[in-house]
Amino acid sequence: MERPTLQSVAKAAGVSPMTVSNAFNRPDQCSSDTREKVLKIARELGYAGPDPAARSLRRGRTDTVGVLLTERLPYVFTDPGMVAFLHGLATTLADAGQALLLLPVEGNARHGHVRNAIVDAFVLASLLPDDPAVADVLERRLPVVSWGQPRLPGVLRVGVDGARSAAKAAQHLLDLGHRRFAIVTLGADPDGDGGNRVRGVHQAMAQRVAGFTRQLRHAGVTDVTVLEAFSNTRTASAEAIARWLENPTATAVFAVTDVLALGVLDAAAARHVAVPAQLSVVGFDDVAEAAASVPPLTTVSQSLFEQGALAAQTVLDQLAGRQPKSRPIRSEVVVRGSTTSAPAQPQAGRRSR
Amino acid sequence: MERPTLQSVAKAAGVSPMTVSNAFNRPDQCSSDTREKVLKIARELGYAGPDPAARSLRRGRTDTVGVLLTERLPYVFTDPGMVAFLHGLATTLADAGQALLLLPVEGNARHGHVRNAIVDAFVLASLLPDDPAVADVLERRLPVVSWGQPRLPGVLRVGVDGARSAAKAAQHLLDLGHRRFAIVTLGADPDGDGGNRVRGVHQAMAQRVAGFTRQLRHAGVTDVTVLEAFSNTRTASAEAIARWLENPTATAVFAVTDVLALGVLDAAAARHVAVPAQLSVVGFDDVAEAAASVPPLTTVSQSLFEQGALAAQTVLDQLAGRQPKSRPIRSEVVVRGSTTSAPAQPQAGRRSR
DNA sequence: CGCGCCCTCTGTAACGATATAGCAACGGTC
DNA sequence: GACCGTTGCTATATCGTTACAGAGGGCGCG
Numbered sequence: 221m222e223r224p225t226l227q228s229v230a231k232a233a234g235v236s237p238m239t240v241s242n243a244f245n246r247p248d249q250c251s252s253d254t255r256e257k258v259l260k261i262a263r264e265l266g267y268a269g270p271d272p273a274a275r276s277l278r279r280g281r282t283d284t285v286g287v288l289l290t291e292r293l294p295y296v297f298t299d300p301g302m303v304a305f306l307h308g309l310a311t312t313l314a315d316a317g318q319a320l321l322l323l324p325v326e327g328n329a330r331h332g333h334v335r336n337a338i339v340d341a342f343v344l345a346s347l348l349p350d351d352p353a354v355a356d357v358l359e360r361r362l363p364v365v366s367w368g369q370p371r372l373p374g375v376l377r378v379g380v381d382g383a384r385s386a387a388k389a390a391q392h393l394l395d396l397g398h399r400r401f402a403i404v405t406l407g408a409d410p411d412g413d414g415g416n417r418v419r420g421v422h423q424a425m426a427q428r429v430a431g432f433t434r435q436l437r438h439a440g441v442t443d444v445t446v447l448e449a450f451s452n453t454r455t456a457s458a459e460a461i462a463r464w465l466e467n468p469t470a471t472a473v474f475a476v477t478d479v480l481a482l483g484v485l486d487a488a489a490a491r492h493v494a495v496p497a498q499l500s501v502v503g504f505d506d507v508a509e510a511a512a513s514v515p516p517l518t519t520v521s522q523s524l525f526e527q528g529a530l531a532a533q534t535v536l537d538q539l540a541g542r543q544p545k546s547r548p549i550r551s552e553v554v555v556r557g558s559t560t561s562a563p564a565q566p567q568a569g570r571r572s573r
Numbered sequence: 574m575e576r577p578t579l580q581s582v583a584k585a586a587g588v589s590p591m592t593v594s595n596a597f598n599r600p601d602q603c604s605s606d607t608r609e610k611v612l613k614i615a616r617e618l619g620y621a622g623p624d625p626a627a628r629s630l631r632r633g634r635t636d637t638v639g640v641l642l643t644e645r646l647p648y649v650f651t652d653p654g655m656v657a658f659l660h661g662l663a664t665t666l667a668d669a670g671q672a673l674l675l676l677p678v679e680g681n682a683r684h685g686h687v688r689n690a691i692v693d694a695f696v697l698a699s700l701l702p703d704d705p706a707v708a709d710v711l712e713r714r715l716p717v718v719s720w721g722q723p724r725l726p727g728v729l730r731v732g733v734d735g736a737r738s739a740a741k742a743a744q745h746l747l748d749l750g751h752r753r754f755a756i757v758t759l760g761a762d763p764d765g766d767g768g769n770r771v772r773g774v775h776q777a778m779a780q781r782v783a784g785f786t787r788q789l790r791h792a793g794v795t796d797v798t799v800l801e802a803f804s805n806t807r808t809a810s811a812e813a814i815a816r817w818l819e820n821p822t823a824t825a826v827f828a829v830t831d832v833l834a835l836g837v838l839d840a841a842a843a844r845h846v847a848v849p850a851q852l853s854v855v856g857f858d859d860v861a862e863a864a865a866s867v868p869p870l871t872t873v874s875q876s877l878f879e880q881g882a883l884a885a886q887t888v889l890d891q892l893a894g895r896q897p898k899s900r901p902i903r904s905e906v907v908v909r910g911s912t913t914s915a916p917a918q919p920q921a922g923r924r925s926r
Numbered sequence: 927c928g929c930g931c932c933c934t935c936t937g938t939a940a941c942g943a944t945a946t947a948g949c950a951a952c953g954g955t956c
Numbered sequence: 957g958a959c960c961g962t963t964g965c966t967a968t969a970t971c972g973t974t975a976c977a978g979a980g981g982g983c984g985c986g
Contacts, residue, residue, distance in 0.1 A: 223714075225941095225942055225943085226942065226943060226944095227942075227943090235965075235966085236965065236966045236967075237942090237943080237944090237966090238944075238945095238965075238966065238967085239964085239965060239966075241943070241944060242964090242965085245944085249963095249964080249965090250964070250965080251963085251964065251965090254964080254965080266714060268688070268712040268713045268714060269688050269712075270942080270943060270944090271630075271941090271942055271943065272688075272689050272690060272691040272692075273626060273629040273630045273635060273691055273941090273942080273943090274630050274941070274942035274943040274944090274971090275689075275942080275943055275944075276626040276629075276630075276691060276943095276971095277624075277626045277627050277629075277630045277941090277942080277943075277944095277971050277972065277973085278942080278943045278944045278945080278970080278971050279943085279944070279945095279971085280971070282626060282691060283689060284674070284691065297650050297656040297659065297660070298653075298656065298861075300651075303650040303651065306650065307650070310675065310677060314677060314686075317685075317686075319674055319675070319676065319686060319689075319690060320674070320675040320677075321637070321672055321673070321674050321675070322663065322672070322673040322674070322675055323672065324663060324667060324673075332670075333667075333670075333672060335621070335622050335625075336625050336628075336636060336672075337625060337672060338625040338626055338629060338635060338637065338691050339625075359621040359622075360621045361576075361619065361621060455865055508651075512808055578971095578972055578973085579972065579973065579974095580972075580973090588935075588936085589935065589936045589937075590936090590937095590972090590973080590974090591935075591936065591937080591974075591975095592934085592935060592936075594973070594974060595934090595935085598974085602933095602934080602935090603934070603935080604933085604934065604935090607934080607935080623972075623973060623974085624971090624972055624973070626971090626972080626973090627941090627971070627972035627973040627974090628972080628973055628974075629941095629973095630941050630942065630943085630971090630972080630973075630974095631940080631941050631972080631973045631974045631975080632941085632973085632974070632975095633941070
């Protein structure tokens, strides 16, 4: 009992293969009598419809987009920022009838995956510029869109200006009268593995830190403590800031991601440091959890969902031969409950420049 | 300037197409001289290697497995249980050189996705038995593995016995002397959308509830309050139990997922109900967050990662024509800090049957 | 020296579908 | 009655690759 093909269905139905193809793909090109007869015979033979691989070869397209993810899969899914991006991406692609092929860039697997991926285009989601998979992708000569990182000549990129966005957060805190700051960012874990993982997003984080401190400097403020968490998780962030919280040297904390900011809230709650009365906290990303935290998190919104949708739209435009329109991504400070005016300061000085 | 093919590379290199194919796919079948010459010419022409679609057609396999996800994408990624499963699945598949095609079953998109998916097999991840996509999958006549739901004749299934596992949780609490219980489970949100989402996992949750209460009944205990959360999130769970916590009628709570259990911890902390002194809490799944909560959560471990890996292995066995060995999934109560002996009870009775 | 074997490479024939052009039949129009 | 546009189906020619069988040359062995 052979696997039925379009040919065999055609023979059994006494029509040409093309008619069977039409019956399945173009109801309007075919009388409904013939169509029903063909479909009935197909059902009897257990024919499920045209083979997707053969169709792809002939049509010259696969209706599938590959996504390269920088981090290991579990971390990808754990990161709400990445999840929001993927959500936007998947939604837009699905609406356009495109499937999503997941290509985890793990150290273990041969990156031959990229060579063999049955896709029409690639999306690079926060990849390291020196990732060997990037070279493989470029070799395929397919449309490519990069999200955040890497920046490559000739490759369209979706993303916000992290430095400028972070500067807005700084200005918000300056406007509230804060003059002494702490920053929680991602640092490389000395214990191997985690380090590699973090290095992948480091570039974007460094930009945010740079933009934030630059804005402070413009205002004549240089009192900034930088703390490093070893992974983008609430607990890692809470650990990173725990000791500092025993004797805080600032009235405001900027965390380079919401996840880290939520960790700061956790740590503050655990040590009974009142937020925002004693300490203002600002995050970055505006993930869903940010609005639901206690207190609700003031954060820099960069609409990750929208970025995913835009990345998808850009890919679709390229595939359709349209000129992708570079809609700008807006970013803005969403003021919620975790920031307020700086508390009266017992110490002297520092108010004037 | 045409897109180069294996043929054109062969002509340019003055060898047969088969030799080019060998140069790319089987280094040992080909002298290294020829191989290097061919690869060099290929590079010059900008040939990235054999076209995956054509290869798939010829070879008769795609080295890709499709995963059907029941919920909307964002919820999938937000659910740590699903994430753990996907992680195990993706890891094992990647090691075997298989890619992962994501097939979200959204109401919006035409389920034609299943027809057109370029895959060798399907994994159904907690699908509704009456989901139309299930029928589509069966029509494809490819190897299928189902996780949890649905149970289909002739389709291999991976999953634990939710009822029996939940019974273990019940016994653990009974052993600690508890006699009055509350259960937090998933209920349908009256406001449309969420309801559908929840219905998908409802069957599994209902089993857990059933197994838990049955075990209690065996011990002669019938004092059980059932509370419903409208989605599998910490906040929904906290909301669901908040009012009850004002005047708790039990000494122990069983939540049908860890996420719900964590929500119970949140709510208890907010109302200054001491866990476990005043209230013991047991979850289900043993997601990563369970070990890190305050206090660490006692839970029913069902090694979701392992289930993902097993599902992948089962698919791979089927593809290789091997008889899949049905390794059993162990489930056990992991006792951490959220359960302890029942507090001394002021009320009379109920100790004996 | 001749035999057989390995090693490398070539020729042929699909894999299962669809784009394109074209052909027959039909009804309507002038 | 000749002409023409539609409708509905067929015939042909690929899409780009790999499986398979086999050819030719070099080399060890009897």
